[in-house]
Amino acid sequence: MIVLTGGAGFIGSCLLATLNARGHEDVLIVDSLGSAGEKWKNLVGKTFIDIVSKEDFRDQMLVGDVGDVRAVIHMGACSATTETDADYLYDNNTKYSIDVAEFAFERGARFIYASSAATYGNGSHGYADTTVDLEPMNMYGFSKHLFDLWVRRNGHADRCVGLKFFNVFGPNEYHKGAMSSMVFKAVQQIRETGSITLFRSNDAAFPDGGQMRDFIYVKDCCDVIMELLERPDVNGILNLGTGQARTWNDLAAAVFAAMGREPNIRYIDMPEHLRGQYQNYTQADMTSLRSLIPSAAFRSLEDSIADYVQRHLLAERRTY
Numbered sequence: 001m002i003v004l005t006g007g008a009g010f011i012g013s014c015l016l017a018t019l020n021a022r023g024h025e026d027v028l029i030v031d032s033l034g035s036a037g038e039k040w041k042n043l044v045g046k047t048f049i050d051i052v053s054k055e056d057f058r059d060q061m062l063v064g065d066v067g068d069v070r071a072v073i074h075m076g077a078c079s080a081t082t083e084t085d086a087d088y089l090y091d092n093n094t095k096y097s098i099d100v101a102e103f104a105f106e107r108g109a110r111f112i113y114a115s116s117a118a119t120y121g122n123g124s125h126g127y128a129d130t131t132v133d134l135e136p137m138n139m140y141g142f143s144k145h146l147f148d149l150w151v152r153r154n155g156h157a158d159r160c161v162g163l164k165f166f167n168v169f170g171p172n173e174y175h176k177g178a179m180s181s182m183v184f185k186a187v188q189q190i191r192e193t194g195s196i197t198l199f200r201s202n203d204a205a206f207p208d209g210g211q212m213r214d215f216i217y218v219k220d221c222c223d224v225i226m227e228l229l230e231r232p233d234v235n236g237i238l239n240l241g242t243g244q245a246r247t248w249n250d251l252a253a254a255v256f257a258a259m260g261r262e263p264n265i266r267y268i269d270m271p272e273h274l275r276g277q278y279q280n281y282t283q284a285d286m287t288s289l290r291s292l293i294p295s296a297a298f299r300s301l302e303d304s305i306a307d308y309v310q311r312h313l314l315a316e317r318r319t320y
Contacts, residue, residue, distance in 0.1 A: 001069050003109075005030040005100060006076030008051070009164070010173040011114070011218055013042035014320050015073065018222040020047050028066075030057045030076060039175045042319055054096065071229060072104040074113035078227045079140065080179055081118060081277070086139045087203065093143035098150055101160070110232055111160035112225060117214070117241065117282055119145040119164060127166055128285040129239045137277040148237055158235050161228050163221075166241030166284050170218030170304075171312040171320035180250065186255040187313045195264040196252045203280050208267040209249040211280045214241035217304035219320070220297075227293055231260055232290045241284025243297040254302045258309035 004018065006012035007029035019027055025047040032053050033040045043051075052060070054076060060066050077093045097113060104111035118141030119134050120127055131154065136142040151157050169181030186196045198209040206212070225288060228234055249265065256263045270278060283294060297306070312318050 001026045001028055001067055003028045003030060003066070003069055003072045003104075004048075004056075005054070005057070005072075005074045006114075007031050007048070008033055008039050008042050009075065010170075010176060011168060011221060012073075012075040012275075013046070013172045014170060014218045015075065015222050015225055016043070016046050016048065017195040017320050018219075018226055020206075022082040022226065037175055038065075042172045042175070046318065050173060054092075058096070058099060061099060065164065067105075069104070069107050069109045071112070072100060073225065073229070074100050074104075074111070077114060077144075079116075079159055080174075081138050081140045082178075082273070083140055089120055089139045089143040090146070090240055093140070094146045094150070097147045101151070103154065105156065105159070110229060113147075113160065113162050115148050115164045115237060116144045117140060117164050117166040117239070117284065119148060119257045120279075120282070122279060123281060126285070129237055131289050137279075151237065152222065157237055162237040163225070163240040163282070164237065165221065166214040166216055166220055166239070166282060168216055168218050170308050172218075174318060183255060183308060184313065186252060187259070187309060190235055190255065190259060190261065193262075195266050196255065196281070197266050197268055198248050198252060198271040199278075202270050202275055202278065202282070206280050207229060209252070209265060210247050211278075212245040212247050212283070213251075213279075214243070214282050214284045215246050215251060215301055217242050217308070218298050219307070220299060220304070224289070224293070224296055227296070231293070236288060236290070236292070238289045239284040239286055240289065241282075241286065242301075243286035244285050244301075244302050245281060245283035252303070254305040255309060257302070259308045259314070314318060 006033040027048040029051045121135040
């Protein structure tokens, strides 16, 4: 059995689709579908054993009532960078991750988990996944960094994989609201107003819309995770981006192109609450992953956005 936490969420549900496509149907989903949301739609048409809540799974881990587990893929977390409840983030993203990791290690199961590029903060220490001395700019990034440190401190980095996801976008993110990608929001904006709104720059080194991110398509992330699932000899805390930073203007132009429209971009001031924690530039140093998996390949931003927009956002069935 494969335990997939966050299996009804964005990356988790896309990974479930990939697992199913490759013949893995004995998957236990650990997630909450919510009382009023539509996250359940991410599981329609997919095969899995059962869905259990994080709380129930925590209890089951304590008493050993889970079954034969060969892999644990831990994607479940609170991913809101604006969440301010530090106690909640520490329990949910750090302590719970420790519980899940110890559960996997005790059973000799393959353990793959989601870290985040938010651990790098403003990038002043670079974006190499070998760097330990990092200063996250928000509690979300700090909660992820604390778990990475626990993995390293306890000598587990050579027996599991932690993936520092950069800016992931793609199908099955519609339920994320304000935390959904700019690609998703851009299609909505174009449909409603005919234009896309981007933040003006708060740094003279970057023009308006010229702030840069390492955008990576969720389908490429799933391919990497599947490779790691089948390669227990490949371990470590690794960046997962494309290694190529692109501007928000590039992203907007690609969305307009995918929708067959001429670009129309408006710029607005950045909200005050974001100015102290806004990353103007991120680019994954992919040296580690490429040395371990030389065959890893990533679609261009333009091809990724075209696939997402045309095959999902503008299609009758949006999910993957």
